[in-house]
Amino acid sequence: MTTRNSSLALKWPRDAADGTLSAGADAADAFVRMSGVNLTYGGPGGIAAVDDLTLSVRKGEFAAVVGPSGCGKSTLMKLATGLVIPQAGSIEVDGAPVTGPLNIVGMAFQNPSLLPWRQVLGNIMLPLEIVSPHRQRLKRDRAEYVAKAEAILNLVGLEGFGSKFPWQLSGGMQQRCNLCRALIHEPGLLMLDEPFGALDAFTREELWGVIRDLHQAKRFTVILVTHDLREAVYLADRVFVMSSRPGRVLVERQIPFERPRPIDLTFTGEFNDIVHELRGTIAEARADKVAMV
Amino acid sequence: MAEVGITGPARGAVPGRVNWGWQMEKIASPVLFTAGIFIVWEAVVRLFNVPETILPTASATLEALWQYRGVIIENSLATLWTTTLGFAIAIVFGLALGVAIGWHRTVYSAVYPALIAFNSIPKVAVVPVLILWFGLGSLPAIITAFLISFFPIVVNVATGLATVEPELEDVLRALGAKKLMVMMKVGIPRSLPHFFGSLKIAVTLAFIGAVVAETCGASKGLGKLMLDAQSAFQIPVVFAALIVLSALGIVLYGITALVEQRYTGWAFRSQNR
Ligand SMILES: Nc1ncnc2c1ncn2[C@@H]1O[C@H](COP(=O)(O)OP(=O)(O)O)[C@@H](O)[C@H]1O
Ligand SMILES: [Mg+2]
Numbered sequence: 206m207t208t209r210n211s212s213l214a215l216k217w218p219r220d221a222a223d224g225t226l227s228a229g230a231d232a233a234d235a236f237v238r239m240s241g242v243n244l245t246y247g248g249p250g251g252i253a254a255v256d257d258l259t260l261s262v263r264k265g266e267f268a269a270v271v272g273p274s275g276c277g278k279s280t281l282m283k284l285a286t287g288l289v290i291p292q293a294g295s296i297e298v299d300g301a302p303v304t305g306p307l308n309i310v311g312m313a314f315q316n317p318s319l320l321p322w323r324q325v326l327g328n329i330m331l332p333l334e335i336v337s338p339h340r341q342r343l344k345r346d347r348a349e350y351v352a353k354a355e356a357i358l359n360l361v362g363l364e365g366f367g368s369k370f371p372w373q374l375s376g377g378m379q380q381r382c383n384l385c386r387a388l389i390h391e392p393g394l395l396m397l398d399e400p401f402g403a404l405d406a407f408t409r410e411e412l413w414g415v416i417r418d419l420h421q422a423k424r425f426t427v428i429l430v431t432h433d434l435r436e437a438v439y440l441a442d443r444v445f446v447m448s449s450r451p452g453r454v455l456v457e458r459q460i461p462f463e464r465p466r467p468i469d470l471t472f473t474g475e476f477n478d479i480v481h482e483l484r485g486t487i488a489e490a491r492a493d494k495v496a497m498v
Numbered sequence: 499m500a501e502v503g504i505t506g507p508a509r510g511a512v513p514g515r516v517n518w519g520w521q522m523e524k525i526a527s528p529v530l531f532t533a534g535i536f537i538v539w540e541a542v543v544r545l546f547n548v549p550e551t552i553l554p555t556a557s558a559t560l561e562a563l564w565q566y567r568g569v570i571i572e573n574s575l576a577t578l579w580t581t582t583l584g585f586a587i588a589i590v591f592g593l594a595l596g597v598a599i600g601w602h603r604t605v606y607s608a609v610y611p612a613l614i615a616f617n618s619i620p621k622v623a624v625v626p627v628l629i630l631w632f633g634l635g636s637l638p639a640i641i642t643a644f645l646i647s648f649f650p651i652v653v654n655v656a657t658g659l660a661t662v663e664p665e666l667e668d669v670l671r672a673l674g675a676k677k678l679m680v681m682m683k684v685g686i687p688r689s690l691p692h693f694f695g696s697l698k699i700a701v702t703l704a705f706i707g708a709v710v711a712e713t714c715g716a717s718k719g720l721g722k723l724m725l726d727a728q729s730a731f732q733i734p735v736v737f738a739a740l741i742v743l744s745a746l747g748i749v750l751y752g753i754t755a756l757v758e759q760r761y762t763g764w765a766f767r768s769q770n771r
Contacts (some may be wrong), residue, residue, distance in 0.1 A: 286672045308674035318666040322687055322762075331683065335673045396672070474755070
């Protein structure tokens with residue numbers, strides 16, 4: 206379980222993704238693949254959180270998952286990272302079946318959950334104390350790692366905040382730290398579970414820019430869970446719409462806009478057309494649920 | 499410090515800077531207040547001619563304190579010893595049991611109600627039983643001090659460990675961290691403020707437990723001294739012992755509070771954002 210994930214520790218492919226993200230690519234080059242996944246909490250007869258969930262995400266792709274609250278989006282995150290094991294179906298990441306927690310996935314949630322007794326630098330370097338081979342090297346090459354941490358802080362606009370404590374930062378800044386912590390060890394896969402949900406609209410748009418640029422620069426694979434359709438359409442290459450519980454993928458929508466995408470894109474007609482279209486499918490999903498009850 | 503403007507002197511806790519006016523005020527006002535109590539005490543007793551067998555004057559009490567300082571010190575040391583020993587045992591066992599319970603969230607939620615139930619049993623009620631079992635030595639006092647101060651430590655340590663945000667745990671587990679690692683990096687540092695906070699409560703309780711056990715029957719200690727003085731109608735000595743008790747209580751509390759500040763300063767800072 207510990208060795209198989211070493212392939213995940215690939216360096217971020219530099220700009221490799223440009224040509225490979227065409228809509229026509231088939232499941233063969235999938236980085237994350239789920240098929241027919243069922244997960245039921247609380248044993249047989251319990252709540253089926255997701256059922257017959259099938260999706261695949263390509264390497265370097267930015268995927269977004271949207272769906273009504275409680276439809277199993279967070280469960281999907283946990284499934285893809287091996288934190289929960291499905292009752293049925295198969296999950297593969299980077300070509301290998303997921304049988305337990307993956308080793309080096311970067312995760313960030315809505316709650317920044319920084320450690321209040323550590324300064325920003327200590328907080329974002331936490332993964333380096335856990336992931337090999339950094340864990341073994343951290344003591345020896347400390348200066349190098351600190352430089353790297355400071356570089357990533359600059360990247361998200363937190364230059365010089367390394368020695369602040371979390372309580373000295375605003376919510377948006379804490380969430381930037383959270384992103385840094387998820388990325389410091391250069392994971393091949395980044396899982397974001399409603400990371401901008403608790404922020405005000407302006408800060409949220411700022412952070413869209415931050416994650417957009419990070420992805421543009423490093424080209425890791427991202428799965429972003431959100432209930433904000435505009436966020437999904439703006440950031441993602443592909444949007445998956447989930448049904449209400451038990452969750453499965455209703456619609457898969459390719460987002461054709463060129464990258465880099467300026468924020469003004471969100472005010473264009475084409476953008477809003479796609480948002481509307483997706484909104485319609487979600488409304489259908491919710492109506493379905495009401496009809497079933 | 500860079501953010502002098504943010505943390506004004508009124509906080510009084512800015513590290514590296516000592517505001518002497520503030521410090522003086524912090525010391526002077528409680529001293530003045532205490533002196534005031536003694537003066538009122540003296541005045542009331544004299545004014546209303548309260549008999550010494552009910553309430554001796556403050557001066558008579560202080561006099562007794564000085565006159566019998568030998569026995570009082572001897573018995574204080576005995577009480578301090580039983581308190582400290584009971585408290586130390588409580589720390590060791592409390593930590594161990596707290597870690598064991600807080601390790602798994604399911605164990606924690608199963609055991610927590612029982613812990614609270616145990617904690618609310620008046621432990622003083624078992625003192626006669628302990629004396630019955632262990633005789634009149636210092637053992638019952640030590641055990642009472644232990645029993646009474648044990649539960650707050652267990653509850654707080656377990657709570658600190660078990661309430662690690664599940665999301666943070668997910669973040670670490672997705673990096674390949676095992677449970678032990680999660681505990682080392684997050685659980686234990688996080689529960690330190692809970693632990694030290696509980697020590698403040700526990701040490702006071704241990705002290706109460708020890709003294710109560712001594713008044714129920716012991717061969718040494720301040721509780722025993724008070725009992726003896728009472729039956730000999732030496733009421734000033736009883737009150738002198740009371741004064742010593744409260745002074746020792748403050749000292750014990752102060753020491754643990756200092757230790758708490760020293761090791762978990764971050765928890766205080768992050769609260770007064
Ligand atoms: N640990 C758990 N135990 C039992 N039920 C759970 C657990 N986690 C989630 N659920 C249930 O599974 C469903 C999907 O949850 P979740 O994946 O968190 O949804 P979402 O993130 O889309 O809001 C919800 O109905 C929730 O109540
Ligand atoms: Mg969720």
